[in-house]
Amino acid sequence: MNIYKNKLINNSLRLNSIANYFIELTDKNDFIELHKFIKIKNLPVLVIGEGTNVVLPDIFEGIVVKPNFNEINFNEYNNTISAGSSVNWHEFVIHTINNNIVGFENLSSIPGSVGASPIQNIGAYGQEVSNLIESVDCYDYINNEFISLNNNDCNFSYRDSIFKKNNLLIYKLNFYTDSHKEHNLEYDSIKKYMTNNSIDPKNITTRDVSRMITDIRSITLPDPIEIPNAGSFFKNNVINKSDIKLDRFSIDELVLWEIDSEKVKVGTARLIELIKNELTKFDNVEIYENHSLVLITNKNANQKNVIDFAEHIKERIYDTFHITLEIEPAVISN
Numbered sequence: 001m002n003i004y005k006n007k008l009i010n011n012s013l014r015l016n017s018i019a020n021y022f023i024e025l026t027d028k029n030d031f032i033e034l035h036k037f038i039k040i041k042n043l044p045v046l047v048i049g050e051g052t053n054v055v056l057p058d059i060f061e062g063i064v065v066k067p068n069f070n071e072i073n074f075n076e077y078n079n080t081i082s083a084g085s086s087v088n089w090h091e092f093v094i095h096t097i098n099n100n101i102v103g104f105e106n107l108s109s110i111p112g113s114v115g116a117s118p119i120q121n122i123g124a125y126g127q128e129v130s131n132l133i134e135s136v137d138c139y140d141y142i143n144n145e146f147i148s149l150n151n152n153d154c155n156f157s158y159r160d161s162i163f164k165k166n167n168l169l170i171y172k173l174n175f176y177t178d179s180h181k182e183h184n185l186e187y188d189s190i191k192k193y194m195t196n197n198s199i200d201p202k203n204i205t206t207r208d209v210s211r212m213i214t215d216i217r218s219i220t221l222p223d224p225i226e227i228p229n230a231g232s233f234f235k236n237n238v239i240n241k242s243d244i245k246l247d248r249f250s251i252d253e254l255v256l257w258e259i260d261s262e263k264v265k266v267g268t269a270r271l272i273e274l275i276k277n278e279l280t281k282f283d284n285v286e287i288y289e290n291h292s293l294v295l296i297t298n299k300n301a302n303q304k305n306v307i308d309f310a311e312h313i314k315e316r317i318y319d320t321f322h323i324t325l326e327i328e329p330a331v332i333s334n
């Protein structure tokens with residue numbers, strides 16, 4: 001285990017954030033040493049992957065832990081494939097495709113690590129990682145215990161799981177290799193892309209689907225290497241349709257997905273688009289022009305700039321639609 005003091009934490013919003021202690025783990029044997037270190041220092045702990053879904057403070061007065069486990073293995077006995085937490089998610093998706101596994105392709109090009117994928121139950125284009133996970137292997141760094149959670153134990157739901165509130169470091173994930181037989185091409189933007197490019201769904205390979213998703217994403221989402229961002233900044237709320245305030249805009253101007261006779265999932269990007277011109281300008285942070293759910297920074301921003309702007313958006317959305325937005329990335333405090 002390597003311990004660094006006052007180290008910069010890499011993150012895709014490019015916030016200048018320093019960790020008092022930064023620990024890199026390379027081996028399962030490091031866990032006991034980590035547990036002892038945490039006990040002695042008695043400071044808050046943050047497990048970090050690639051930093052693409054966090055809003056970090058200027059100084060994290062605690063211990064940042066970065067697991068470094070890169071192995072990928074097949075288990076033919078129970079038809080699973082396991083991946084270490086630091087394997088890059090998209091590289092893992094490509095690995096599954098190279099091995100003729102179906103089901104991961106719609107999650108192509110989501111930034112970040114395998115280990116973070118269950119935290120907010122990553123999802124895109126009609127697929128969620130919870131449909132692919134068999135079990136999650138974790139280490140409880142407070143109680144010095146190894147725990148394996150099966151899919152049900154993880155309490156997965158839309159952008160949520162049990163991992164958001166506990167002391168577990170995920171070091172390995174086990175995924176089904178045979179849970180999906182067919183491609184899921186039902187999502188509107190996939191259908192549109194296939195029509196526009198005269199793609200026949202009957203003759204499409206898993207690799208083609210992956211490339212198509214990557215292409216669709218590159219049009220709407222900024223590449224964090226060029227434009228700092230953390231992906232979608234707000235969730236899509238599920239609410240009663242009758243609770244939406246509609247004195248300024250009509251229901252037809254919103255994007256709604258019906259859940260049942262009363263409940264709808266509301267497309268937050270459209271809500272923001274509708275009030276975008278009324279927002280106050282803030283330093284160092286703005287809305288990405290091709291996608292209103294994405295906040296981008298100019299590399300000089302800090303956590304306060306980003307959160308102040310997000311709170312301003314939340315206020316304006318509440319005043320206009322009576323909808324309380326929820327921030328999607330993890331906002332880290334000390």
Ligand SMILES: Cc1cc2nc3c(=O)[nH]c(=O)nc-3n(C[C@H](O)[C@H](O)[C@H](O)COP(=O)(O)OP(=O)(O)OC[C@H]3O[C@@H](n4cnc5c(N)ncnc54)[C@H](O)[C@@H]3O)c2cc1C
Nearest residue numbers: 049050051052053111112113115116122123170230231330
């Ligand atoms: C351009 C862009 C597009 C995106 N598109 C999508 C999308 O389509 N769908 C989607 O769901 N998300 C999307 N995201 C969000 C992001 O890609 C995912 O949340 C991803 O899983 C984050 O991975 P990470 O390794 O960067 O996690 P980090 O940002 O490092 O961490 C995120 C959270 O997970 C915790 N964590 C990380 N690793 C571990 C571990 N090993 N054990 C325990 N806790 C851990 C952290 O403490 C933190 O709370 C997007 C982000 C960007 C920048």
